[in-house]
Amino acid sequence: MKLGDGVEAAIHCAAMLAGVEGDGTLPGNAMAEAFGQSPSYLLKHLKALTGAKILESVPGPNGGYRLARSAEQITLLDIVLAVEGREPAFRCGEIRQKGAYALDASAYVKPCGINVAMLKAERAYRTALAETRLSDIVADFTADADPRVVAASCAFVAQNQRPQSSKTRTINERKMP
Template sequence: MKLGEGVEAAIHCAATLAGVDGDSTMPGAALAEAFGLSPSYLLKHLNMLTAARILESVPGPAGGYRLAKPAERITLLDIVLAVEGREPAFRCGEIRQRGPTKLDASAYVRPCGINAAMLKAERAYRAALAEVRLSDIVADFMKGADPRSVAASCAFAERHQRQQKSRST
């Protein structure tokens, strides 16, 4: 299974936003800069995360993005589904019922075994993603990454975060 680059970008942005102080925000342009992405490309994914209520968008010149809920309550599955959609990655087209050897529909009473196997794998994949919280990703990074990488990431977030008056804006 191949996920789009937007999933990686979305997870990295959410992890970065987990590091901003309190009600502070970070502009989308800064997030795009942090990961070398086009701002317009990233905005599409930030909007998906906002629509899924993973992020909150604060309007205005001092606005930006922040997590809509604590990182402990956001899973990788939440982010993947926000970006890729809720449909399973495999969609059975019942091609066994096409072509020169197709039979009457009554010959296909049993569900397709390929579809069943793929959906079982999808459930396992989603269950594994549901077990990993954004806070786990951030904690693992802070604990195990090269100290230079941690320092650079923290400094970038500190430089680009914008203080907000309150969450009711």
Template sequence: MKLSEGVEAAIHCAATLAGVEDGATMPGSALAAQFDLSPSYLLKHLNAMTAAGVLESVPGPAGGYRLARAPERISLLDIVLAVEGPQPAFRCGEIRQRGSVKLPASAYVKPCGINVAMLRAEKAWRAVLASEKLSDIVAGFMNDADPRSVAAACAFVERYQRPQKSSSLKRQERK
């Protein structure tokens, strides 16, 4: 099975966004630059994750993206389904009912064994992805990655996050 590069990008972006301060956002252009991706390509995936409720999109000059839920409430399955869609990876076309050995429909009453096996594997794969939380991915990175990589990731978040002003500060500025 091959997942699109968008899944990798989406998981990395979500992991980066897990590091922004509460209420802060990060521009999509910064996330694209972090991973040397086309901004328009990444925007498609960020929007898909927003539509799926994994991310929030905040408009305006201080806007950008942030996680819609706590990292421990976001699974890798949430991200994969946002990017790839909910359809199973294997879609049986019932090719056994075509071609030179085609039989009458009554010969195909039982489900295709290949389809059954593939759907069973899909169910197991999805269960594992559902159990893998974004918070665990981030914690693993913080504990196991080269300290230079951790420092670079933290510096990136610090540089590009956009803190959101509280409503009371906004009201005071308008006065």
């Protein structure tokens, strides 16, 4: 199974956004620069994450992206489904019922064994992704990565983080009950 490159970029961006403090944001262009991605390519995936309510997009001069919920509440499955869609990776086309030796449909009452096996594998894969939280990825990175990489990542976030403007903060405070 091969996932699109957007999944890797989306997970890295979400992990980076986990380091944003308070109501701050990171601009999409900064994240594209950090990971050597085309801004238009990355923005497509950030939009998908926003649509799935994994990220929040904040407009304005201090705008950018931030997590819509805590890293503990976001799984890798959430991110994969946002980017790749909910369809299984394997889609059975029932080719056993086509071609030179195809029989009448009544000969194929049992489900295709290949489809059954592939969907079983898909369920196991999705279960593993659902058990892995974004916070786990961030904690493992902080604990296991070369300290220079951790320091560089933290410095990048600190340098590019935009504080939430007081106007936006006031609007959001009015919305709170």
